[in-house]
Structures are given as structure tokens and as C-alpha cells.
Amino acid sequence: MESPSEKHHWNPDEVRKNAHKAVDWVVDYLEGIESRRVYSNVEPGQIFSDLPEKAPMAGETFDEILQDMDQLVMPGLTHWQHPSWFAFFNANTSGPSLAADILSSGLAVQGMLWQTSPACTEVETRMMDWLLDLLGLPQEFHSSGEGGGVIQDTASSATLCALIAARERASGFDVDRNGVDKKMTVYASGQTHSSIEKSVRIAGLGSEQFRTIPTDGKLRIDVGAFEKQVQMDLEAGCLPTMAVATVGTTATTAVDQVKEMAAVCQRYSIWLHVDSAHAGTAAIVPEMRWIHEGVQEADSFTFNPHKWMFVGFDCNAFWVKDKKTLVKSLSVLPEYLRNAATESGNVIDYRDWHIPLGRRFRALKLWFVMRSYGAQGLKELIAEHLEWAQWFENQVLQDSNWRITHLRTMNLVCVAHNSGNEQTEKIAELINEQGEMSVTSTLVEGERIIRFCFGGTQTRFEHVKAAYERLRELG
């Protein structure tokens, strides 16, 4: 008689057959993706109610599951890999990333400690160094010195870890032991990502201690106003703890002046964290390196290869200049994790660099992507995206119905209809409802804008042209 483990697990032949089916399903999907609406128009609750209320008692075949995938789930998906995805920022994947993820899923190793899978740690350390070089980032973050990098799930988590380290440095590691006991203030412009405020709340500082600094005409943080606020806070007995410079804000990709912010931060011993989540990838192109001017003065830096660099989610890259402070802030060593390698001090245990304990082998995605494209290939691709954005911008500049609302710094073009907010919003809604492409509309300083972000793996120039053609028609 077969034992349950012989009976119920797919045997290797079944794994092979079905995983191949899954690959074919994915490639067929990508080949046919243009025939799908970008945004799903499903009603809330539809997908939920189409699914049975309980798991089946008996096992089902893979073909049955794939069939339900097509019939029940697909109508409710929004297609982020669609070539006419111009909404939010991209969340790209690519062939090499998919292949790497298959290996990572299959190996299913845990890299919480060096000892629990040494290669998972060491490939990651090397990849973080490769990325520094690829982006022309300062050697202060390189693993060979006091600094180092780690893969996190998202920039939200990276920012939280930066804040925890900043909080401990500012308090002399007192908060870690005794809890928050004074007003620790955090600074960023009103254009910063919502994850900054979220981190301030999670870390127990309280959102009242999050100082929203005004911006200048280019939607960059007003550095003078920032310093003034720091001085006021010091006078009021607060402890200025961290400032966040945003390179490429979410709404318009405005670029804060990192160097000027760093000067203020150094004067008052404030941790400077640079959030370049989307924009970071642009620095692969040497002409774009200006966006990171001054980053060598920052204490931490983060960007998301899983946005624009063809690495599938999740893969955030996070560096600190002083790894000891980060590790001391996040390390708890129970008896069951003790081991000789850790105690030797010669290895990295990445569990101490972030919130989760377990971690999968995500560095493979970076390795496969950087090797498959090569530094030159990545550079040419990003340069092409920037050219598309420039082309699109030029078309709008010649269009009497539309205008460019904000300085274009990279691959995002912000437009508004000349008839005002209402018309702009109506057209944005119409574009998304029609389903052939997607955009995000948002309100910036009272002005309704439509954002076009050009950076998709599947996107080609024809899609960019079609996007402008549609915009022109709707104008």
C-alpha cells in the first residue's frame, strides 16, 4: 500500500510536467497580453464569490486548476506587465528574473544565517556590491569597508530599518532598551512617499514628530526651511533623528538636493536616508548620475531593482554606511540560532539587517538579470526609456490642448489638459476605463495631473506613440 507521502506529493515527473505547463502558461500570457484590458473592470466581490467557500476534500488535477485560473481569476487581474502600462511606476519583471525565481522557488533555501545557506548570503553581498558599481554609487556603502547592502522586500521596510538604526544612534541605543522617551523628529518634504510617515508611526515616534517640510518651485525639499525646522525643534527640546531625501518623488519624480540636505544633517548629527526607490535605476546611465550627487554623505540609501530594473518583485536594495549600527539595532540572538560561524564574526547573518527572520534566495534574480543583460544592455535600455519620455514630452509641448505641468527629470511625464482639473480627471478616467492603456492621475498642489511613466519590459516605442496618439485624440 502506498504511504500518504508516496501517494499525495507530485512525483518528479509530475512536477516536471506541471511546472513546464506553468511556464508555457506564463509565456502564452505574455505573448497575448495586449489583447487584454490593462485595468480589470470586475466588480468588488465578484472573484471572491466565484471561488468555492472551502478547500476541496479530494485533490484536483493541475489542468483543473489552470482552467479555473483562466476562467475565474484572470478577469480580475490588472496587467502590470502590459506594454501600455504607464500608471504608478513600473513593477517590471523579465525573462532572466523569471528563470532565477524558478530556481529560487525550487531550491527553497533559507538564508537567515550565513550558516543556513552560505551561498545565499555571499551571492547577495556580491550582488549588492555589483549594484553599487553599476549605479556609480559611493564606495562608502561597499561591503569591503564599514558599509554594506542587503535585499529587503520593499522600500517601506528599508526605510523602517533605516529609521530604527537612526533612532538607536541618536539615542545611544537607549530606545532599544528603554523605549521612546522623548520627541524624536523626522524630516521630509510633503512630496515624500507615505512609507516615511508609516515608519515613524511603526517605530513608536508618533506622526506628530514627522515634520513635513515645504518644497521649492521644483517640488524639491526647501533646505533652508528644513534647517529652520531643525533649529526650532532643538529649541523645543526635541531630538532631530532622521531626514529623508527623496530622489524621484512619487507624484512627479522631483529630485531633492541630497548634498545640501547632507550638510544640514551633518551639522545637527541627523541620520540622512536617501529614498531613490524608482529613480535609482536611472543612474545606470552616466548622464543621470547627478541625481545621486551627495549620496556619499548619506547614512543609508535605497532603491528598487523590482521597479525599473527588470527584476521581479520583491527585490529592494538597501545600503548603510555603518553596518554595525544597523545590526546592533536589529539583532536578538536566541540559543537555537547560535553557531560557530556567527560567533567567529567572519560572516554576515542577514536576519540582523531587517525585520523578517526567514529569507529566500532573492540575489539570484539580481545575478541573472545583471549577467543576462550586461551593464551595457541595461544602460541602453534605460537610455531608451528616457528617450521615449523625452519624445512624449516633445509631442505634448507641441499640443495646444495639453501642457507639461512639472519638470521632467527622468522617465515620467506629467501632463494636464488646458481646460483644467475636471477635464484632466475625466480623460484619465476614460483612458483607464477604455482599457487599452493605464495611467495614474493625482493632485499636486491643487492641480490634477496625468502621469505617464515609460519603463516597461514589454513596452516598445510603438506603444509610446500610441499613448500620445490617444492623448491627442482625447484632448
Add this chain to the structure above:
Amino acid sequence: MESPSEKHHWNPDEVRKNAHKAVDWVVDYLEGIESRRVYSNVEPGQIFSDLPEKAPMAGETFDEILQDMDQLVMPGLTHWQHPSWFAFFNANTSGPSLAADILSSGLAVQGMLWQTSPACTEVETRMMDWLLDLLGLPQEFHSSGEGGGVIQDTASSATLCALIAARERASGFDVDRNGVDKKMTVYASGQTHSSIEKSVRIAGLGSEQFRTIPTDGKLRIDVGAFEKQVQMDLEAGCLPTMAVATVGTTATTAVDQVKEMAAVCQRYSIWLHVDSAHAGTAAIVPEMRWIHEGVQEADSFTFNPHKWMFVGFDCNAFWVKDKKTLVKSLSVLPEYLRNAATESGNVIDYRDWHIPLGRRFRALKLWFVMRSYGAQGLKELIAEHLEWAQWFENQVLQDSNWRITHLRTMNLVCVAHNSGNEQTEKIAELINEQGEMSVTSTLVEGERIIRFCFGGTQTRFEHVKAAYERLRELG
């Protein structure tokens, strides 16, 4: 002339060819896994130095990358999917999980808001309900009422979110705004997972406010001592905020008395979080449901399908009884995420249920696994693991050199050599050095033990028998 995007991206045929190669690589790996050492014996720094210092300038072929994978990376891997993996707890994957992950990687949708991919949210909500039913967990956590579930990366993150919600409920949402301003205390036994203390530190409460409660003879929290500590803290002006009941401690799978802890928590309005990270899966077997007795009185509950339930990492399941408190504690709504669906209040935006903003389609892994195995298949598999553990325990009980050190509650057997700690540790080291199987040794109340956990996807009874045979010989 080819544009960069035509030139550098793998075309669909290349994606298909190489992703199929990746699948074959994985299945070949799993078929040959027994010929590998479980623990890598690589020296620190070896893998790092074998990799080039920089990314290549020109792109490389997939075959070149796979070759380096085999030659450079594999010697540094520890094989968590090895059938003779008995160390830590399992971190299983399975064929259906792999197939689901391929779809998830290929679709690469972002489920941060309902609107950004409705099916990603609604399949998840349904799967969390399925899991409740599968484990016989209380309906108080079901999405149809005030409760609900969400997938997190790890139990560490789930516990942190529980603590944030607890902190806000206890403070009347004051900490979120004004920061921690009094001693908020958290309670768990000394056998609890290190992530509890880590959460207390991250949340700004300070590790001094983490109260380690003594355990009874079964390594369960001493509920009387817990209540006494709460009373002392109240007298000292502290605010008792959260208690954690551990169902299946890391060292020995001891099971705290949830029901008795809940009674204390209710008396003093303390948030009760139940951490059943590894053990939760056992409740698929009706005879094991006793481990969750009293969970209906808890405020939150978490377990890891990515440990013992054949779902690949990362897939933690986390439920709360009052979703409004959790969401209110973690929600920040910037302008660019506003949308009609969110404002209608009819949809779930899972970004407000955890720390990250972005999220991949992890619910597919749960869907594929529960459907492929069926509830009955999963039940039979877990029951078989429990039988293996019982068999192993019986062998040890009859062995004059070894003894069972702790009550076996599920699939973990804790043993020690009769000659004492030194001999036990020596044998544990020898087992791992020999490389044919892996174990974890740890110190519990001064006693060195070797832990054998039986729950691998690839494990069959023959591996369990071989494990005892080796133990007997080394005895």
C-alpha cells in the same frame, strides 16, 4: 536597426526555452538531492571570492549562467529540501507551490490596493478563509465578520503588526500620533521566539518592557506568574499591552495554555497574540486541534504555511479579530493612492494590513497547494509525519544510550545522550559534519539536546529509519 528593447530583452521564445531549462534544472536538482551533503562545508568568503568583482559589461547566455550556478554557487548551498533535513523546522515547498510561484512571478502583478489587481486581493481573502476552515480555527477570524486574514512574509512581521495594533488599542491610538510615552509591557515565556523581543524593540517600547515569564514543567508559560507580573506592572504604572501565547515553541514545541492566558488577558484588557508559526499546520489533523484550544479568545493568530504545509517561502498567515484596529494602526493614504474602490469602503486594501506597500500574488501558492492535495491529502500527510515522530520516539525510548528530554507534542523529537551535554553536542556536530542528514542542537534550561523535526516534502519513512539508525550507531 534593432532598438535596445528589441535587442536586449529575451524574446518570448527565449523566455520559454530558458524558463523550461530552469524547470528542468530544478527537477533534476530535486531528483539528485540525496547525493548532496545537507549542510555545505564551504569556508566563509569562498563563494564571494569566486564571483567576479563587477557585473559583466556584455550580456551572457543562460547556459553560461546555469553552468556557474552549478560550479560556483551549489557548493555553498545548504539543502533545506533534502529528505534528511531534520534541523530547525522545515521550510517546505512542493510541486504545486512551485507551479503557482511560476505563475505569480510571470504575472508580476502588484496587490497593494484592491484596485491595482482585484483578484490578487480577493483570492487571498478567500484562501485565508479556507485556511481557517482547514485548521478548524474560530469563525471570529473569518472575513465575513469583523475579523480577517492576510498573507505576510514571516511570523516576525505578523507579530510586529499585532503589536502595533495592540499598542494603538491600548493607547487609544495615541502612540500613532504622539509616540510612546509610558511603559507599555509585553509578556511571553522565556521559550518564545526571538521575534517577539525584536518586535518590542522595533515598535519603540524597549526590551526592558518585555517581560519574560517563567515556564512550568512542560515548558509552557506559568499563567499564575504571568498574572502576578501584570499586577506588579500595573502597580508600577505600566500599561500591559500584549501577551504572546506560543503554540509549539522553537526549542521543543511546547504548547502554551492559550485559554488560561486569554482569561488573564481579558481581565486586564491585554491583546493576546497566538504564535503558532510551525505548529499551526498540525491542526489539519482533528486529533491535534487541542493545541488551539482557547484561540477564539485571542485577538490575533499566526502560522506559517511556508513551514510545514508544503507552501514555499514566503507565506505567513495572519488573522485578527478586529480588522478595523489593525487597518487604522497601519493606514496612511496619500493622494496618489486614492481611488473610488477604496473610498467606497467595499474592498480590502491589503497594504494597510502590513508594513510593505507592494505585494506579489502569494495567494496562488495557497490555492494551488490546497486544491492539489485536497484537505484529505494534507491531513493524511501531516498524520504520517506525526506517526514518524512517534516511531522515532519509541525507538529512542528503547535505546539505552539516548533519552527523550521533552514531551513530544507533535513532529519534533528532542533527545540527549545519557553521557551528558558534551557527548550530545559532539554527536550533533558529527551528524552535521558527515553531511548525510541535518539536525539542530540547542541548550534548554542548561541541557544540551538534539532536535529531530519530521515534516519534509521529500522525506519518506526510510529517511526517518536511517536517521534513527545513525543515532543508534553514534550512541
